[in-house]
Amino acid sequence: MKLTTAQFKTDFLAEIKTLYATDLSDTSAFGQFVALGHLLRRYDGPNWTRTSERYRQDDVKQVYYFSIEFLPGRLLKSNLLNLGLMQPVRQGLQELGLDLENISAAEPDPGLGNGGLGRLAACYMDSMASLGLAGNGNGIRYRYGLFKQVFMNGYQVELPDDWLRNGDVWEIRRENKACLVRFGGNVWMTPQADGSLKPTYEHTDDVLAVPYDTGMVGDHNGVTNTLRLWSAELPPSADQTYYSQAQRDRIDEITKVLYPDDSNSAGQALRLRQEYFFSSAGVQSILRHYSLRHHGVRELGQKIAIHINDTHPTLVIPELMRLLMDDHHCSWDVAWELTREVMSYTNHTIMQEALETWPIDMFKGLLPRLYQIVVEIDRHYRADKTPIFGEALVNRTAPLGNGQVRMAYLAVIGSHSVNGVAPLHTELLKTDVLRDLYAVYPERFNNKTNGIATRRWVQIANEPLAALIDQKLGTEWRHEPSQLKLLGAYATEPAFLKQLTAVKTKNKQALAKYIQSELGLTLRTDAIFDVQIKRLHAYKRQLLHVFEIIREYLAIKEHPAQVEPPRVHIFGAKAAPSYHYAKSIIKLINALADLVNHDPDIGDRLKVAFIPNYGVSLGELIIPAADVSEQISTASKEASGTSNMKLMANGALSLATRDGANIDIIQAAGEANEYPFGLSAKAVYGYYERGDYHAADFYQADPELKRVLDTLIDGTIPGVSTEGREIYDSLLRYNDEFFVLADYESYIQQQRQISHDFQDQRQWQQKALANIAAAGVFSADLAVARYADDIWQMPHTPLKA
Numbered sequence: 001m002k003l004t005t006a007q008f009k010t011d012f013l014a015e016i017k018t019l020y021a022t023d024l025s026d027t028s029a030f031g032q033f034v035a036l037g038h039l040l041r042r043y044d045g046p047n048w049t050r051t052s053e054r055y056r057q058d059d060v061k062q063v064y065y066f067s068i069e070f071l072p073g074r075l076l077k078s079n080l081l082n083l084g085l086m087q088p089v090r091q092g093l094q095e096l097g098l099d100l101e102n103i104s105a106a107e108p109d110p111g112l113g114n115g116g117l118g119r120l121a122a123c124y125m126d127s128m129a130s131l132g133l134a135g136n137g138n139g140i141r142y143r144y145g146l147f148k149q150v151f152m153n154g155y156q157v158e159l160p161d162d163w164l165r166n167g168d169v170w171e172i173r174r175e176n177k178a179c180l181v182r183f184g185g186n187v188w189m190t191p192q193a194d195g196s197l198k199p200t201y202e203h204t205d206d207v208l209a210v211p212y213d214t215g216m217v218g219d220h221n222g223v224t225n226t227l228r229l230w231s232a233e234l235p236p237s238a239d240q241t242y243y244s245q246a247q248r249d250r251i252d253e254i255t256k257v258l259y260p261d262d263s264n265s266a267g268q269a270l271r272l273r274q275e276y277f278f279s280s281a282g283v284q285s286i287l288r289h290y291s292l293r294h295h296g297v298r299e300l301g302q303k304i305a306i307h308i309n310d311t312h313p314t315l316v317i318p319e320l321m322r323l324l325m326d327d328h329h330c331s332w333d334v335a336w337e338l339t340r341e342v343m344s345y346t347n348h349t350i351m352q353e354a355l356e357t358w359p360i361d362m363f364k365g366l367l368p369r370l371y372q373i374v375v376e377i378d379r380h381y382r383a384d385k386t387p388i389f390g391e392a393l394v395n396r397t398a399p400l401g402n403g404q405v406r407m408a409y410l411a412v413i414g415s416h417s418v419n420g421v422a423p424l425h426t427e428l429l430k431t432d433v434l435r436d437l438y439a440v441y442p443e444r445f446n447n448k449t450n451g452i453a454t455r456r457w458v459q460i461a462n463e464p465l466a467a468l469i470d471q472k473l474g475t476e477w478r479h480e481p482s483q484l485k486l487l488g489a490y491a492t493e494p495a496f497l498k499q500l501t502a503v504k505t506k507n508k509q510a511l512a513k514y515i516q517s518e519l520g521l522t523l524r525t526d527a528i529f530d531v532q533i534k535r536l537h538a539y540k541r542q543l544l545h546v547f548e549i550i551r552e553y554l555a556i557k558e559h560p561a562q563v564e565p566p567r568v569h570i571f572g573a574k575a576a577p578s579y580h581y582a583k584s585i586i587k588l589i590n591a592l593a594d595l596v597n598h599d600p601d602i603g604d605r606l607k608v609a610f611i612p613n614y615g616v617s618l619g620e621l622i623i624p625a626a627d628v629s630e631q632i633s634t635a636s637k638e639a640s641g642t643s644n645m646k647l648m649a650n651g652a653l654s655l656a657t658r659d660g661a662n663i664d665i666i667q668a669a670g671e672a673n674e675y676p677f678g679l680s681a682k683a684v685y686g687y688y689e690r691g692d693y694h695a696a697d698f699y700q701a702d703p704e705l706k707r708v709l710d711t712l713i714d715g716t717i718p719g720v721s722t723e724g725r726e727i728y729d730s731l732l733r734y735n736d737e738f739f740v741l742a743d744y745e746s747y748i749q750q751q752r753q754i755s756h757d758f759q760d761q762r763q764w765q766q767k768a769l770a771n772i773a774a775a776g777v778f779s780a781d782l783a784v785a786r787y788a789d790d791i792w793q794m795p796h797t798p799l800k801a
């Protein structure tokens with residue numbers, strides 16, 4: 001849209017007056033943010049209305065992206081960017097004596113996700129709008145996001161994330177679109193006059209699902225889509241029903257807090273209620289909207305696609321069956337046909353413990369009608385497939401088995417498409433995790449490699465780099481990230497490489513300033529910034545990175561004359577509150593940081609900065625400053641990874657196992673521009689098959705590795721005692737589940753190579769450039785276009801404003 005600086009200033013001052021009945025000098029940065037948010041909503045309002053009307057008028061196919069997590073990050077700057085208002089607003093604020101950066105920093109960062117899964121969903125929302133696709137998000141409006149992490153004495157402490165305390169400027173509560181979600185009670189089928197059966201319910205616990213909509217603004221295209229998040233409330237009580245405090249609490253808790261624990265069974269029933277809650281509310285609202293325009297449900301498959309992001313929303317399958325049969329009078333066969341046509345499923349993990357199952361008793365008690373339907377799906381599946389595939393295979397893959405409802409299997413059986421998120425991952429789905437179902441439905445399986453929103457992760461997070469790219473390529477790459485490859489032509493232009501260094505240094509200074517103020521730690525910005533940012537998990541192997549730091553520390557202590565370039569090791573990671581081992585590693589990193597950072601022999605040659613409370617906003621600060629991107633998961637364990645893509649796009653070189661999308665990154669940027677190492681997935685599976693991995697052999701064979709490991713238990717790191725022993729034992733007594741010791745040597749070798757290569761800045765920047773130039777391949781726009789073409793069957797010519 002067009003907006004002059006003068007007009008903006010007038011509008012902004014008027015907004016301040018309207019909201020606060022005072023003038024600008026009397027407002028806080030947060031107050032200014034709220035006013036700016038209101039103003040942007042006003043500017044964008046016509047787009048949002050027009051987009052919905054347009055979709056309705058043209059009766060276009062709509063896709064509904066169901067995800068139990070969305071991690072959108074702050075929206076102020078991304079809305080400014082996509083609306084094309086960054087320049088006049090920044091300028092106008094400046095003329096008013098304000099700073100956009102300050103105001104943006106006052107926006108709460110909604111932590112409605114744990115990590116990659118929720119962030120992917122948010123990147124895809126941005127891309128759907130930017131492609132002009134009729135894409136809707138459907139999720140949960142958690143009252144409290146993922147915990148706020150602080151360190152006390154080096155231990156992780158979890159504080160509540162009260163992100164809604166002062167309200168959310170972007171959301172619109174739509175009470176008129178609320179619907180009821182039923183839990184528990186009894187249900188039986190009553191024959192009707194026409195011979196059909198209708199369910200009768202009694203003693204159910206009803207919950208009111210109230211939607212809150214947030215506009216998802218497209219990239220300069222006048223499109224604004226909707227992210228709909230559901231909140232659980234007390235149902236209206238026509239008969240003056242009295243709700244006890246316990247009943248109120250039971251309803252409140254459904255959308256109170258993002259269930260942070262993906263590793264144990266506590267809170268299972270609550271999690272199941274959360275899953276049904278947003279699945280049911282979402283499907284109800286889809287059918288209601290569809291029925292406004294269509295008679296009957298015959299066209300459902302042409303007009304609606306429902307995407308299941310990981311198994312959490314799988315109940316959309318039996319829920320759609322329920323509504324089609326019970327409310328729309330479809331036969332089983334018709335309902336099943338439509339359901340499979342509509343549904344598609346993305347698998348995000350091959351980790352056995354992350355494949356959701358629910359005990360049948362719990363499921364039946366909480367969702368009696370849905371249970372009847374799942375039993376029926378199970379019966380049909382067995383009847384259809386046993387004659388072809390035999391009883392053993394069918395028993396292994398049916399939705400019900402071992403006393404459990406198996407969500408991933410239900411998702412595959414009830415969808416027309418199942419995709420993995422990187423080629424290796426999709427291959428492993430076919431050959432390992434979902435092998436049996438692949439035998440039954442080979443045509444359903446396909447790969448859709450993850451992508452990232454270059455708008456947020458380069459244009460917003462790294463303005464200096466974006467400006468430099470503009471100088472060379474013009475601005476087309478901003479809407480067409482594949483054009484980044486044209487940057488390759490400048491690899492031999494020394495002046496340009498120097499400018500790249502200058503950009504990186506500037507970003508390192510900004511991060512160093514933050515670390516100085518948060519951790520009181522002074523960093524050299526000519527050091528190698530070696531970054532690992534992701535959830536703390538054993539398979540992601542932060543431990544391997546720790547061993548490199550210990551090795552460097554010992555090397556400096558023992559050979560002070562040997563000079564390597566200075567290093568700063570930067571971590572950001574939250575551990576699930578009940579994940580004891582991960583928390584021990586946090587303590588270890590902090591204890592090591594304490595030792596290293598305060599040792600006068602070490603000085604500024606080596607620093608360790610564990611930045612607390614990693615999230616999207618911190619990512620935007622850390623990623624542009626990274627020289628090295630640590631992507632060091634045990635091969636086969638990381639389905640795709642996306643921080644690897646964000647770091648690459650910002651010119652960091654990957655120190656990476658051949659896992660997930662690292663493989664594709666190494667191929668896209670060229671092997672010579674990355675630092676691959678370690679066991680291949682095939683080698684890892686070889687160990688599994690032969691059962692001949694002996695971690696202790698590595699420990700015995702390599703004196704340096706032994707020396708490093710011994711520091712965990714010999715008092716070298718004063719801050720760890722029980723944690724050091726626990727970690728040491730996990731490696732040697734319990735045989736190192738994630739092959740840390742097997743990969744130590746090749747990892748260390750590449751770290752040494754990095755130290756060597758970093759000293760030739762010209763060559764280093766050439767490699768950084770090769771990464772930036774290759775990053776366009778991983779644009780979320782391209783990924784979403786592939787979903788639209790292959791899975792959702794949706795045309796995507798951008799709508800014009």
Ligand SMILES: *Cc1c(COP(=O)(O)O)cnc(C)c1O
Binds near residue numbers: 114534616640641643
């Ligand atoms: C991108 C992102 C992730 C995913 O990181 P991986 O290294 O792919 O696991 C997690 N958290 C946040 C905040 C992110 O932005």
